[in-house]
Every structure is written in structure tokens, then in C-alpha cells.
Amino acid sequence: MSEVILNGKFIGNVENPQKLVDSFQEERRKGKIHYSINIYQDKVLNQVMIESSKGRAIRPLIVVKDGKSLLTDKHLEQIQKNELTFSDLVNQGVIEYLDAMEEEAALVSFNEKGITLNHTHMEILPLAIVGLCTSLVPFGNFNQSTRLNAGSKNQKQALGLYTANYLVRMDMDVNILQTPQIPVVKTIMHDSCDYEKHPSGQNVVVAILSFDGYNMEDAILLNKASVERGFARSTYYRPVITEELRYSGGLIDEISVPDKDVKGYKTEKDYRLLEGDGIIYPEAVIAEGDVVIGKTSPPRFLSSLDEYNLTTSSRRESSMTIKHGEKGIVDFILLTENNEGNKLVQVRLRDQRIPEMGDKFTSRHGQKGVIGLIIDTEDMPYSASGIVPDIIFNPHGIPSRMTMSHLIELIGGKVGSLAGRYIDGTAFESEQHVDLRKELARMGFREDGTETFYNGRTGEMLKAQIFVGDMYYLKLKHMVSNKVHARARGPIQLLTRQPTEGRAKEGGLRLGEMEKDTFVSHGVASLLKERFDSDKVAVPVCIKSGLIGYYDKRKDRLVSPIYGEGAEMAYVEMSYAFKLLLDELKSFGIYPKLELEDKY
Amino acid sequence: MEALYKEYQDKISGKLLSDIKEAMPEKYTKSQLKEILDLVAEEYEVSKIEAGESVGLVSAQSVGEPGTQMTLNTFHFAGVAEFNVTVGLPRIIEILDGRKKISTPMMEIYLKGPYAKGKDIKKIAESIKQTEFRDFIREISLEITEGILEVTIDLDKLKRVDLKEVKLMKILEKALKGFTLKQDKNKVIIKTKGKQESISELYKAKEKIKSIYVSGIKGILQVLPVKREEEFIIMTAGSNLKEIFKLDYVDTDRTLTNDIFEIRDILGIEAARQAVINEVFKVIENQGLNVDIRHIMLISDTMSFTGKVRGITRYGVVNDKSSVLARASFETPVKHIINAALIGETDPLSSVVENVMINQMIPVGTGLPKLVAQINKKEDKKKK
Numbered sequence: 011m012s013e014v015i016l017n018g019k020f021i022g023n024v025e026n027p028q029k030l031v032d033s034f035q036e037e038r039r040k041g042k043i044h045y046s047i048n049i050y051q052d053k054v055l056n057q058v059m060i061e062s063s064k065g066r067a068i069r070p071l072i073v074v075k076d077g078k079s080l081l082t083d084k085h086l087e088q089i090q091k092n093e094l095t096f097s098d099l100v101n102q103g104v105i106e107y108l109d110a111m112e113e114e115a116a117l118v119s120f121n122e123k124g125i126t127l128n129h130t131h132m133e134i135l136p137l138a139i140v141g142l143c144t145s146l147v148p149f150g151n152f153n154q155s156t157r158l159n160a161g162s163k164n165q166k167q168a169l170g171l172y173t174a175n176y177l178v179r180m181d182m183d184v185n186i187l188q189t190p191q192i193p194v195v196k197t198i199m200h201d202s203c204d205y206e207k208h209p210s211g212q213n214v215v216v217a218i219l220s221f222d223g224y225n226m227e228d229a230i231l232l233n234k235a236s237v238e239r240g241f242a243r244s245t246y247y248r249p250v251i252t253e254e255l256r257y258s259g260g261l262i263d264e265i266s267v268p269d270k271d272v273k274g275y276k277t278e279k280d281y282r283l284l285e286g287d288g289i290i291y292p293e294a295v296i297a298e299g300d301v302v303i304g305k306t307s308p309p310r311f312l313s314s315l316d317e318y319n320l321t322t323s324s325r326r327e328s329s330m331t332i333k334h335g336e337k338g339i340v341d342f343i344l345l346t347e348n349n350e351g352n353k354l355v356q357v358r359l360r361d362q363r364i365p366e367m368g369d370k371f372t373s374r375h376g377q378k379g380v381i382g383l384i385i386d387t388e389d390m391p392y393s394a395s396g397i398v399p400d401i402i403f404n405p406h407g408i409p410s411r412m413t414m415s416h417l418i419e420l421i422g423g424k425v426g427s428l429a430g431r432y433i434d435g436t437a438f439e440s441e442q443h444v445d446l447r448k449e450l451a452r453m454g455f456r457e458d459g460t461e462t463f464y465n466g467r468t469g470e471m472l473k474a475q476i477f478v479g480d481m482y483y484l485k486l487k488h489m490v491s492n493k494v495h496a497r498a499r500g501p502i503q504l505l506t507r508q509p510t511e512g513r514a515k516e517g518g519l520r521l522g523e524m525e526k527d528t529f530v531s532h533g534v535a536s537l538l539k540e541r542f543d544s545d546k547v548a549v550p551v552c553i554k555s556g557l558i559g560y561y562d563k564r565k566d567r568l569v570s571p572i573y574g575e576g577a578e579m580a581y582v583e584m585s586y587a588f589k590l591l592l593d594e595l596k597s598f599g600i601y602p603k604l605e606l607e608d609k610y
Numbered sequence: 611m612e613a614l615y616k617e618y619q620d621k622i623s624g625k626l627l628s629d630i631k632e633a634m635p636e637k638y639t640k641s642q643l644k645e646i647l648d649l650v651a652e653e654y655e656v657s658k659i660e661a662g663e664s665v666g667l668v669s670a671q672s673v674g675e676p677g678t679q680m681t682l683n684t685f686h687f688a689g690v691a692e693f694n695v696t697v698g699l700p701r702i703i704e705i706l707d708g709r710k711k712i713s714t715p716m717m718e719i720y721l722k723g724p725y726a727k728g729k730d731i732k733k734i735a736e737s738i739k740q741t742e743f744r745d746f747i748r749e750i751s752l753e754i755t756e757g758i759l760e761v762t763i764d765l766d767k768l769k770r771v772d773l774k775e776v777k778l779m780k781i782l783e784k785a786l787k788g789f790t791l792k793q794d795k796n797k798v799i800i801k802t803k804g805k806q807e808s809i810s811e812l813y814k815a816k817e818k819i820k821s822i823y824v825s826g827i828k829g830i831l832q833v834l835p836v837k838r839e840e841e842f843i844i845m846t847a848g849s850n851l852k853e854i855f856k857l858d859y860v861d862t863d864r865t866l867t868n869d870i871f872e873i874r875d876i877l878g879i880e881a882a883r884q885a886v887i888n889e890v891f892k893v894i895e896n897q898g899l900n901v902d903i904r905h906i907m908l909i910s911d912t913m914s915f916t917g918k919v920r921g922i923t924r925y926g927v928v929n930d931k932s933s934v935l936a937r938a939s940f941e942t943p944v945k946h947i948i949n950a951a952l953i954g955e956t957d958p959l960s961s962v963v964e965n966v967m968i969n970q971m972i973p974v975g976t977g978l979p980k981l982v983a984q985i986n987k988k989e990d991k992k993k994k
Contacts, residue, residue: 530962531667533975542969585969600951 013057027051027058034060039073039103048112061111068107069138070100071118071131079122079132080104105134136438137198145199147374148422148435149415149443157413160376168372168484169244170210176247180344180356184247185363185487187212189240193374193482194426195419197436211484212241213427216373216420217399217463218477219391220406221383229382230371231402233390237365241400242485246361246492247341250302250330254353261308263328265289265355268306274327276301281329289355294340296332302340302357303330330357334516335495337361361491368490373481375416377407391472394462399478416481418443421450421459423480428453495519507545507586518544545586553578556603558589580606614643621651662978664962666912669905673890676899677702701893705886708913708921710871715849717830720864721842728842734859735833735844736771737826743782744820748796752816759800759812761819771825778824785822789815827853851876874919882919886910933957935964 012027013020024030034049047062073080081104088094099105108116108131119125119132137145143162144150150158169185176186190209193200200206214236225231232241254263266288267281280301283294288304296302307328332338341360348354363369365381372378385402392398408416415435422433425446434441451457460475495513502509509518521541529538550559552570559570559579570577582604595602615627622630630650634643659665680699696704696714704712720726725734749762768778775793782798783791788811792799800819802811829850836845849867854860855876867873868889874882887903887910894901912927913920920926924941931937934950934957950957959965962972971977 526966527667527671530966530972530974531664531671533662533664533977535972535975535977538966539969539971539977542966546969583969585967588968591967595947595951598947598951600947605956 011056012051014060015057016060017063024058027056030058035106039106041101041103045100045107048107048109050111050115059111061109066109066111068109070105070107070134071116072134073104073106074119074125074129074132077125077127077129079125081132106131135198137436140437142199142203145197145437146205147415147437148193148195148197148433149418149440150197150437151440152414152418153375154412157376157411157415160378161374161413164372164376164378164486165210165374165484167486167488168210169487170484171208172210173208177342180249180251180358181247182249186245186247187485188243188245191482192432194480195422195433195435195482197434198439199436211374211482213423213480214241214400214483215397216401216403216479216481216483217391218403218405218408218420219399219463219472220404221385221391221402224383224385225379225402225404226382226406228377228379228404228407230379230404232365232381232384233387233398233400234384235387235390235398236400237384242365242369242371242483244363244485246338246363246489247358248336248338248361249356249358250332251354251356252303252305252330253348253355254305255307256350256352257308263305263307264325265303265305265353267304268327268329269325272306272325272327273309276327276329276331280331289343289345290340290357292340292343296340296359297337298332298334300332301329302332302359303355305329332359333514335513363489363491365485366490368494370486370488371401372484372486373403373416374419374484375413377403377411377413377416378486379404379407385466387466389466391463391466391476393476393478394464397461397478398466401481401483405477417477418446420477420479420481421446423482424455424459424478425449425453427480428455502545506590507547509544542585546583547586547589548581548583549589550579551582551604551606553580553606556605557601558592558604582606611640611643614640614647618647618651622647622654626650626654662975664974665908667962669908672901672905673702673894673909676894676897676901679899680897697893697896702890705870705889705893706909706913706922708870708919708923708926712869714847715829715867715869715872717844717846717849717851717854717868718866719844719846719854720861721844722859722861725859726841726843726861728837731835731842731844733772735835738830738844738846738854738857739771739833740826740828740830740848741771741824742820743822743824746778746824747820750816750819752812754809757801757809757812759816759819761798761800763796763798765796773825781824782819782822786815786819829853870919879914879917879919883910883914886913886919931961933959933961933964935959935967936961939963939967 012024014022014024014027014030028051031049031051034043037043038045038047044062046068047060048066048068049058049060051058081099085094085099085104096105100107116130117128119129120136122132125132133139140150140158141162143165144158146165147153147158147161150161153161169187170190171186172184173179176184187210189212191212192206192209193211194213196205220226221231252265254265256262267284267286268275270278276299280299281304283290283296283300283302284304285291290296290302305328306325309324309326336359338359338361340357342358344356344358346354346356365371365384367381367384370378370380387398390398391402419435421443422435422441426433429449433446447457447459450459455461456475458477459479460477463472463476463478464470465472493513497509497516497518500509500516500518511517511520526538526542529541550561550568551557552559552573554577555570555572557571559568559577561567562569562575565575567575568577568579569575570579592602592604615631618627630646634646677699680702694714695716696712700713719738721731721734725731746763746767747761748764751760751762753760763775763778765775768775779791779793779798786800788803790801790803792801800812800815802808827850829848830846832847834845836843849869849872851865851867851869851872852875854865855862868885870882870885870889873885887906890906890909891901891903894906909922913922916930920930922928924937928937928940934946934955938946938950940963949955957964959968959970960973962974965972
């Protein structure tokens with residue numbers, strides 16, 4: 011007797027659970043039960059669980075019976091002739107889908123060689139144990155699993171040709187690599203997912219070498235000549251979108267060059283690039299603060315006074331401007347209507363991004379790093395045969411991370427580039443690195459991939475032999491130009507009079523609680539005070555009442571809130587935030603009385 | 611020589627002086643000794659903390675930073691009787707918060723004379739362990755028809771703790787008033803005293819008898835005799851310092867508990883101070899971290915100098931701060947401000963936090979020294 015549970019609900023008992031499971035699976039393989047329904051017998055709980063709910067991850071495996079794979083050579087032949095498709099195999103019961111639950115009862119062989127009588131299934135491909143992105147890591151089976159995760163995560167952030175119709179699209183935050191290449195070291199997944207149609211990196215010569223400490227802590231060094239030849243150039247697209255919104259009362263936004271009497275009118279200079287229709291012209295070079303689309307909106311609140319006051323416009327300015335720290339060229343303008351029938355204006359900006367110090371790059375093995383220096387070609391180390399590397403990678407990144415695939419790809423890329431062929435780096439089924447090294451030796455290179463290098467500045471030979479080869483490098487979407495930020499003075503918040511936060515608001519970098527503690531523990535009292543002076547104010551305090559008064563400009567006198575004019579008062583310097591605290595206490599009905607004392 | 615040592619009594623601490631005395635070779639001249647003492651005195655002076663150094667904050671940082679690297683976990687004590695010990699960050703938090711109930715109280719009981727060499731070690735250990743009646747029960751059966759409760763006792767277990775059946779019966783009789791007990795070999799039959807057989811009374815009794823205290827010391831839940839460097843000690847889960855100290859074979863000088871409040875109650879605040887230091891340092895050492903013990907000493911001092919053990923929480927050390935603003939800046943500000951307003955408290959702004967709040971010079975480091983003006987009275991008069 012065993013309970014049968016369907017999608018977590020008890021539906022009945024069964025006398026022979028094993029028989030149920032066996033016949034269920036048999037029927038499913040015949041196609042009588044849908045392939046996505048799974049069954050599992052839990053012997054501990056004495057339950058048979060059947061799942062047909064959505065949201066379960068299922069994966070295909072080849073069925074093995076009596077120690078033999080059901081997928082025969084005949085099947086393969088037919089597939090090659092296009093007589094058979096994948097779904098035919100599923101329908102025939104050669105391939106079936108298991109979910110995490112049913113997989114618990116299965117014994118899956120890694121490959122055909124490993125099949126024993128106990129096995130129930132076989133992997134379609136050893137590579138299938140990892141996902142799509144991870145299968146794009148060449149020689150991935152030589153790595154620690156965490157590095158594979160890092161490698162596949164990095165690849166998702168790489169710039170490339172994400173779609174071919176990007177010129178007519180208005181996607182937000184788009185980066186396009188200008189000259190992407192197909193990797194020399196490929197995996198089977200590159201072919202099956204049409205990677206050559208949307209590549210996202212470039213093949214470069216990489217030398218593993220340190221250089222004046224400019225590549226410490228995972229930084230990489232670029233050859234200036236490579237950058238000038240166009241390595242890793244990308245274009246950044248960002249649309250500015252606005253619409254003519256309709257408000258209640260028949261009022262509507264207007265896209266036009268704002269009149270001078272509009273509330274919040276900027277300067278004439280800011281509107282200089284707008285054409286008659288209030289929209290900027292294509293190929294205009296713009297920078298911070300420039301208006302891209304001129305727009306005015308009706309007033310927020312209609313007061314009765316305004317209705318009679320028709321002489322001055324009460325409309326307010328609501329143009330789209332370029333935000334702080336941005337620049338570019340107007341690339342494309344699109345005028346349409348949206349679903350509500352409002353006029354919609356989209357202006358796409360374009361900005362060329364040439365690699366600069368601080369841009370992030372990675373190989374396909376989780377070996378990411380930022381550019382530490384772009385070296386003049388004359389100063390670059392060069393090999394005995396005159397090869398100057400495009401990238402110098404720091405050797406300290408290797409031992410602790412143990413990314414063997416990084417090194418093997420370097421050799422593979424070298425062989426591929428020299429022999430003029432693609433190298434297969436599919437995990438578990440790649441070309442053997444021993445063979446690659448032999449091939450390298452046959453082509454007249456040192457078998458271990460090292461070469462003699464010379465110091466570019468002095469011409470001296472480097473004492474060590476330098477490991478050099480070809481690799482596929484990816485430019486990641488994190489570029490400094492989107493992130494650099496510094497401020498000495500700038501906007502403050504209305505309430506607290508403290509600096510604003512964040513790059514977009516030109517904000518300050520907060521010196522937080524723990525940072526404050528470091529000042530205290532160093533005993534630098536004056537420096538700490540100065541750092542927190544961002545909201546300092548000097549307020550007049552009434553000595554008698556201990557409350558903050560004010561300065562009456564007309565009478566040129568200080569006024570105490572209790573004792574009025576003529577009370578004895580003194581200016582006290584404090585942080586505005588503290589003044590706020592005192593005000594808040596007063597609002598509670600607490601009387602915060604300041605007792606003043608001579609400072610010196 | 612002694613005169614020379616005396617001369618330096620004010621310059622060098624007593625502990626250092628006696629250390630020097632011990633470390634000196636057999637033969638030396640007076641001038642040599644003087645040279646040594648001078649050097650030590652100089653070094654001693656240099657090592658002293660300067661006025662205005664923010665020692666508290668440096669201590670907090672020195673303990674706090676390694677705390678971020680600690681693995682947050684309890685670890686399992688390998689042995690026959692399995693017991694868990696809270697270590698790592700949770701333990702440090704527990705100590706510094708001054709929790710009354712710690713999660714895993716433990717004792718290390720040292721024994722005197724022959725017992726330390728392993729005499730009767732197992733027997734002693736078993737006798738210390740708190741036993742309840744449930745530990746001796748093999749089976750309980752409730753006969754509803756006859757209205758009796760039949761309990762089968764494990765006689766072997768009784769023998770192990772050296773307890774006579776008669777004594778056990780006496781304990782049971784004392785605990786179960788309103789019931790009649792009868793012994794039949796290894797069976798105890800319990801009946802209600804009244805004529806009316808109350809089944810619900812029996813049901814209650816069935817649960818009650820399980821937790822009747824029988825023997826051992828209350829609070830000692832597990833015992834584990836361990837051999838440590840040629841000597842047998844007893845490690846226990848659960849702690850009861852007071853009762854353990856009453857046993858005459860226990861070496862009270864070395865016996866330890868990790869319950870700081872128990873130490874304070876029985877051995878006094880000085881011992882509790884040392885216990886905090888030892889416990890915190892033990893955790894930090896166990897994690898393979900390195901914190902100067904003086905930081906921990908400072909923390910322990912602030913926790914214990916009032917004579918009570920105060921935790922570093924809003925109810926403990928922080929609650930006793932004199933400044934309203936300082937208290938308000940650390941958790942539950944409304945409570946402190948309202949209370950201060952009620953009694954009209956004055957904040958003299960004499961500490962660090964308040965002065966950071968109002969952005970004034972903090973009285974620490976370079977902010978500490980003040981100018982004192984000497985006003986020449988004669989000149990003042992001349993001007994007038």
C-alpha cells in the first residue's frame with residue numbers, strides 16, 4: 011500500500027507502487043502521457059508523487075535500457091539526413107524529460123562508455139550538465155566551478171552586436187561593439203547558438219607579465235597602438251523620450267521652443283540647438299545642460315487670479331535636457347504617437363567610447379579587470395619575433411584562482427591563429443592541450459607557449475621567458491565615463507542643507523559613521539570638524555532664553571523669539587542638522603534651551 | 611640592590627620590577643642594574659598611552675574589525691555525550707551584551723588529590739549529573755480499568771548513580787502527594803488516594819513523575835570526564851557553580867564556568883571582570899585572530915567597574931551615559947529625549963558623540979588642549 015499524490019494533493023492508494031511507476035514511465039515513453047509529467051516513488055515516506063504543475067525545470071536525457079542506450083547509430087543517421095527531428099525522438103521514447111524529483115531516482119551516465127546495467131539514462135552531451143552561458147567557456151572542465159560561474163556571468167555583461175536592427179530601435183542604455191570577431195577558440199555551443207551572428211569580443215595577443223605595477227590587483231594594460239587601430243571601440247546609445255501629456259481641463263503639454271516668459275526659462279544658449287519645431291537637429295554635438303526637446307507644461311494649480319491675468323504666460327518649462335556628466339551626438343529622431351494618441355518624441359543620442367583607463371575587460375574565464383594604463387607602443391615589451399602584445403595580463407591573477415582554462419585558451423588561440431583554423435574548446439570534449447602544444451612546436455614555436463621578450467624602453471632582454479598567446483577578450487558594459495564622479499562644492503538638499511547624494515545629482519561622497527570613527531581614533535579633532543562643515547550655519551541665539559532668534563534686515567537688529575528686539579544675543583556656529591533637531595524638539599513641545607558660555 | 615629597586619618603584623610598575631628581579635643573572639653589578647632599570651623605565655614611559663588618545667574607540671575598532679571575519683557558527687564537541695558549544699561571533703555578542711541566560715552554559719570541574727588522577731572519575735561524574743525520574747523509567751503504562759499507573763524502573767541505571775530503591779521511593783512519595791505508591795520488584799504502582807478513581811489526575815501524574823528531580827546537581831545536564839595533561843577533569847553542559855563548590859573533592863581554585871553572572875554572584879566582580887576577558891579572548895584565539903588583550907581588558911573594565919556586570923547595550927553601559935544626546939544617538943532616541951525633557955536634564959556636551967552632532971571640536975586628541983589666558987591685572991588697571 012502506498013499513497014499516490016498528484017501535484018501535492020492526495021488522490022488515492024495503490025497496491026503496488028513500483029508497478030505504477032514502471033507502467034507510467036512506459037506509457038509516457040510511448041507518448042500516451044505528456045512528456046512533461048513526472049513521477050517519483052519516495053520509499054521513505056511510502057508515497058508516489060506525480061507532478062504536472064508548471065514552473066518545474068525539466069531536462070532531456072537519453073533513455074538507457076539493459077545497459078544500452080536507446081539512441082542508436084540508425085537514429086543518428088536519420089537525423090543527419092533530416093529524416094528525424096528532436097521531437098520525434100521524444101515521441102519515440104528515446105529521449106525523455108526529467109524534473110529534479112524524478113532525477114532523484116535516475117542513474118545518469120556521463121557518456122556512452124560509462125554505462126552499466128544499473129544506469130537508467132545517459133546525458134545527450136557531457137556539456138549538457140552546464141547551461142548555455144557556461145558552455146561558452148572554452149576548456150571549462152579544467153576549472154573550479156566558481157570560476158565557471160564568474161566566467162559565464164561576465165559574458166552576459168559583454169558588449170557585442172546584440173541585435174542587427176539596433177539602428178531603428180530605441181532601447182535604453184545600449185552598447186554596440188564596433189568590430190566584433192568570432193572567437194578562434196570555440197565550443198560546440200558557439201556553433202549551435204549562431205554565435206557568429208552576434209559575437210561579443212575580439213581576439214587579441216595577450217602576454218602574461220607584470221609591468222611597473224600598473225597591472226596590480228587584476229588591472230590589465232593595453233597597447234596604445236591597438237586602441238588606435240580600433241580595439242574595443244564601442245558606441246553608446248541612449249534615447250531621450252518625452253510626450254505631450256494631456257491634463258484635465260483640456261490642457262496639454264506643448265513641444266516647442268519655450269517662450270522667454272515661461273516659468274523656469276533657462277538661458278537662450280541652452281535652447282540654441284533646437285529647430286523651429288522645438289526638437290534638436292540630427293548630428294548636433296551636445297553636452298551637459300543642453301536642451302534636446304523643448305517642452306512647456308500647463309501650470310500645476312489653476313488659481314482664480316491667473317484666469318484674469320492673461321498678459322503673462324503661466325506655463326512652466328519642462329524641457330528634456332542632457333544630464334550631468336553626459337555628452338554625445340544626436341543620432342536619430344523619431345516622431346510618433348503613443349497608445350493614448352499623444353505626440354511622442356524620441357531622440358537617440360550616440361557617443362563613441364574609446365577604451366580608456368578604468369574600463370572593464372574580461373577573458374571568458376572570470377578573469378576580469380580594469381585598464382590600469384594604456385602604454386605607448388614604443389614602450390611595450392616585444393617578443394623576439396617582433397610581436398607586440400595587445401594586452402598585458404598580470405600573472406598574480408592565476409595561482410589563487412587556478413583558472414587553467416585561461417592558460418589553455420592562450421595556447422589554443424595561438425595555435426589557431428598560426429594554423430588558420432578554429433580550435434574546439436568544448437568542455438569535456440575539447441582538443442587535447444598536449445596535441446595543441448605539439449602542433450605549436452611543429453610551427454616553430456616553443457612548445458610551452460613562452461617566448462623571449464625585450465623591454466620596450468631599454469631594449470634589454472627580459473630574464474624570464476614570457477607566456478604569450480591569443481585569447482578572446484570581452485569589453486564589459488561598465489565604463490568609467492558612465493561612473494566617474496567627484497565634487498568639491500555643488501547642490502545641497504533643501505531640508506537639511508547637506509550635499510545631495512548620487513552622481514546624477516552631482517552629489518557628495520558621504521563620510522559615514524564608521525569613517526567618522528577613524529578620524530576620532532586618530533585624534534584629529536579639527537580635521538573632523540572641517541569635514542562635517544558642509545552644513546554649518548551661524549545662528550543668533552538669545553542668551554536669556556536659549557532659543558534661536560533671527561536677524562531683522564530692515565531694522566538691522568537681532569530678534570529673540572521671546573524677549574524680542576534688544577535682547578542680548580550671540581552668534582553660535584553649529585551644524586544645520588542640529589538646528590533642525592532643535593526645531594523638531596520645539597514642535598514636540600520640548601524647550602531645548604541652549605546655555606551659552608564663552609569659547610575662550 | 612634592594613634600595614635601587616625601591617628607588618624605581620614610582621617609575622616602573624610592581625609587576626615589571628619583580629619580573630626584572632627574577633630575570634636577573636646570578637652575578638651583576640649595581641651600575642649594570644641601574645642601566646637596565648633606566649632602560650626599562652624609559653621604555654615604560656614611552657609605552658604609556660598619551661592623554662587624549664581615544665582608547666575606547668580604538669578598542670571598539672580592534673575588536674569589531676576581526677569580528678567581521680569570524681565564522682558565525684556553533685561547533686560540535688566531539689565525545690560520547692554530544693554537546694554543542696556556542697563560539698564565534700554569537701558567543702562574543704552574548705558576553706558583551708551581558709545576557710543573563712547564556713545559550714550554552716558549561717563548566718570545567720577540576721578535582722582534588724587522588725580524584726584528579728582518575729579515582730572514581732566515572733562515578734563522580736554520574737553523581738554530579740542532574741537526574742530526573744524519567745531517566746530511570748523503562749516503561750509507563752496506564753491501566754484505565756483499574757485506575758493505576760504502572761511504572762517499570764531500570765534498576766541498572768539506579769545502581770550506576772548509587773541510589774537505593776528505598777531512597778527513590780521516598781523521593782517519589784515526597785513529590786507525589788495524594789497518591790499511594792507500592793513497589794513490586796522493579797515496578798512502581800501509583801494509585802490515587804481518594805476512593806474515587808480520577809483518570810484525569812492519573813494522566814497529570816503520568817506527565818508529572820517524568821520531571822521529578824531525583825539526584826545530582828540541578829542544572830548539570832551532561833557530564834564528560836576528560837583527561838587533560840595527566841589529569842582528569844569533568845566537563846559539563848549546564849552550570850551550577852554554587853553547588854559544585856560545596857563538594858569536597860572539587861578543586862575550587864581552578865574550577866571554571868562560562869556563566870559570567872554566576873561568577874559575579876559567587877566569586878565577586880573582580881572574578882567576573884577576569885571571566886569576561888578570558889571568555890572573549892578564548893573566542894578570538896579560537897578563530898585564529900589576533901587582538902591585543904588590553905583592548906578586551908578595557909571593554910571588560912567598562913562592563914564591570916560599577917560593581918555590576920553591564921552589557922554594552924542600550925540597557926547597560928549606554929543607559930548610564932551622562933549625556934542625553936549621546937544616549938539618544940544610540941537606539942530609542944524618543945525615549946531618552948522625552949525623559950530628559952520631563953526632568954529638565956542638562957547636557958554639558960563633554961563627550962565625543964554630542965560634539966560630532968552639533969559639529970563642535972571633539973574633546974579628544976588635538977581637540978583636547980585648551981588655551982588658558984593669563985590676564986595681567988596691573989596692565990588692565992593702567993588702561994583704565
